[in-house]
Amino acid sequence: MATRALTQDDIQRLADHSLCVITDLQTAEGAYPASPTFSAYVGYSWLRDGSFIADGASLAGATLSATRFFDWCARTLEGRADQIRTIVQQSDEGTPPSGDHMLPARFTFAGEDGTDDWWDFQLDGYGTWIWALGEHLDRHDLDSAPYREAVALTVDYLVASWQRPCYDWWEEHAEHVHISTLACIAAGFEAALRLHLISGERARRVEAELAAVHARILGDGVKDRHLIKWVGSTAVDGSLASAIAPLGVIDASSPIARRTIQVLEAHLTVDGGTHRYLGDTFFGGGQWPLLSCFLGLAHDAAGDRTRANELFDWAASTATADLDMPEQVDRHLIAPGMRQEWIDRWGPVATPLLWSHAMLLRLGIQLGRIDSHRLTAINEGNA
Template identity: 50%
Template sequence: MPPTSPAGEDSGVPASAPAGDTSADLVELARRSHQVITEHQHPSGAYPASPTFSAYRGFAWFRDGSFTAEGISRYGDAESANRFHDWICGVLSARGEQIREVVQATAAGEETPMERMLPTRFTLDGDDGSVPWWDFQTDGYGMWLWAVATHAKRHGVDLSRWRAGIELCHDYVVSAWHRPCYDWWEENVEQRHVSTLGALYGGLTAIAAAGVLDDERTSRAAQTAGEIRKLVLDEGVSGGHLTKWLGTDAVDGSLPACIVPFGLLDVDDPIAVATRAAVARDLDVDGGVHRFRADVFYGGGQWLLLAALLGWNRAAAGETGAAWQHLRWIAAQATDDGELPEQVPDHLLAPEHRQEWLDRWGPVATPLLWSHGMYLILADELGLLPEVTR
C-alpha cells in the first residue's frame, strides 16, 4: 500500500488521491463494506456469497470468500478473517478421507470421477448441500492457500492454527491441478483455464514460502507451481497476452489475477503489460469491466469485482489515475443503502438475454460480499483504509 498522509487536518484525503477528490464518500463506502461483510458472516465463520440472491443465499464459495477475507484482513479485522479460515479448515478436515482417495488415485495413475471431487460451494454449516451445481472447480482451493498465508503474514497469526486444512488443500491441489474444470464463472468444464491455473500457482507459491508445510510438501508445492507456470507460458499466451483458456486467443476479466495477486507474472513482464492492455481494450468501459465478450449472464453487464481487480493491477503497475477511475466507478454503483451488486446493466453485451435470467433467478445479487471485499482491497491499494480507522 502506498504511504499516505492527510492533505489537511481531518480532510480524509490520501496524498495519493487525484486533485479535487474529497474521497469522503469513498471512505464511508469502505466502512459500509466492512459492515455488510461482517453483519452477514455466519456464526460458523462462512461468508455467504449473497444473503438475498436466490441462487447464492445460504452458500459459501472458497473463491468469493478468499477475496472477501483478504479485504477484511486489509481493513484490520483479523478476527473476522480468522473465523473464515477456521471454517474452511473445518470443511477440509471433514473431507480428509475424500481428499486422500483423490490423492491415492492420482498417484496410481487413475482419474477420480468428477462427482467424487470436492464441491465448489458449501452450505454455511459446511455441508455439501443438496442442490446440484457446476462442480468441479479448483481455483478456490488455490485462492484459499494464498489468502490464508497472506493474512497470517500480515497479522502475525501462527499458521499452525490451520495446518491440518492447509496440508489437505495442498495435497488436493497438487493431485488435481492438471484436470480440466469449470472456470471462475462456472462455465466451460472441458477447458483448462488460465485464471484457474494462476490461482493454483499463487496458492502453492504462497504456502510453500510460508514455512508451514513439511519439506516434502514444500518441495511438491514448488515443483507443481513451476509446472503450472511453464504450461501457461507454453500454451496460455496468444498475441503476447494471457488467454482465457489454453489454446484460445480470447481474454477474460479474471486474467489480471495471474499478475496481482497471484504472481505468475511480474507486474512489468511484457506479457503482463499486454494482458492488462488486452483486458482494458476488450472489456473495460468507463471503469466497469465485463467478464468476457461472449457473456450472456444477465445480459453480460459490468462486474464490480473485476473493476477492482483491474484497478488493483493498475495501481500495482503505477497507473494510479486509472485505478482511481475504477474505484470511483465501483462506488457509483452502490445502492442508497451502500450495498454493492454483482454486476450492473450498463453497456450490456447481450441485452436480449437479460430478462431470461431475471425470470429465472430474480434481480442481480445485491449485496455481493465479494464485490465489497474487492472494494476494500482496491481502497487499501490506493491508501484509503488508514483514513477509515484513524
C-alpha cells in the same frame, strides 16, 4: 452512462458500510455468504469468493473476522480428509474420479455439500484460500500451526488434480484448463512454500509442481504476448487481471502483464466497467465492479495509479442508494436480450455481493482512498 462523482466522505461511508456488510453477514460458523438474498446463492459460501472477501476484511483491520473464515475453511477441509486421500490415491493410480466426485466449489455454512445441483468441480478456490491465508498470517504475524493439516490436504489435492480441466471462476466451460484457475493454484503453492506451511517431501513435490504450473501458464497460457482465457483460446477473461495483482503470479512489470492489461482494457472495459468476457450472456453480460477492482489492482502494480483510481471510482459509483454493491450492473450490456431471462429465473442481480464490497476495500485501501485506520476503529467498536 456517466458515473456520478463521489466525494471523499461518500467513499469513506461506502467503505464503512462495506466492512459492516462483510462482518455483520458472516455466519456463526465463520463462513461468508456470497449474497444474503440472491436465490441461487442463499445458504452457501464459496472458497474463491470467501477467500477474496477474507483478504479484504483482513486488510481493512477485521482480523478476527478473517481468522474465523480461515478457521472455517480448515475445519471444512479437515472433515473431508478421507475423501481427499481417496481422490489423491486414485489420481496417483491413473484412475482419477469424475468431476462429480471431486470436492465442491461451495459449501453450506455448516461445511456440508449442497442439496441442489451446481457446477461444482472448480479448483481455483482451493489455491485461493491458501494464498489468502498466507497474506493474512503474514500481514498480522499470526501462528500458522492451526492450518497446517488443512493446507497439507489442500496441496495434496491440487498436486493430484491441477492439470485437469474444470469449471472456471464463473462455473462455466468445464472442458477447459483455465489460466485464471492455474494462477490461483500457483499463488496457493507459493504461499504454502513461502510461509513454510508444508515441509519435507510434500514441500519438495509442491516446489516441482509450482514450476510446472508456471511453465504451463507462460507456455500454453499465452497468445500474442498476453494471457488467455483457457488453453487453446485466443480470448481474454476479466479474471486474468488477478494473476497480476493481487495474486502476483505474473510480474506486473513484465511484457506479458502490460500486454494483458492492455487487451483487457481494449476488449472488456468500457467507461471504467469491466465485463467478464466477450459473449457473456449472464444477466445480459453486464459490467462487474469486482473485476474493475481487480484490473485497478493490476494497473497499480504496473505503475499506473491514475487508471487504477479511475477504475476504483467507477466501481464505487455502482453502489445503490443504500450503499450496497451489486454483482454486476446493466451498463453496456453484451447481450441485452438475455437479461430478463435470468431475472425470471433467479430474480434481480445479487445485491449486496460481499465479494464486490471486499474488492472495493482491497483497491481503495491500497490507493489510499479509504482510511484503513478508521475502518479498524469501526471494526473494534463492533467486536
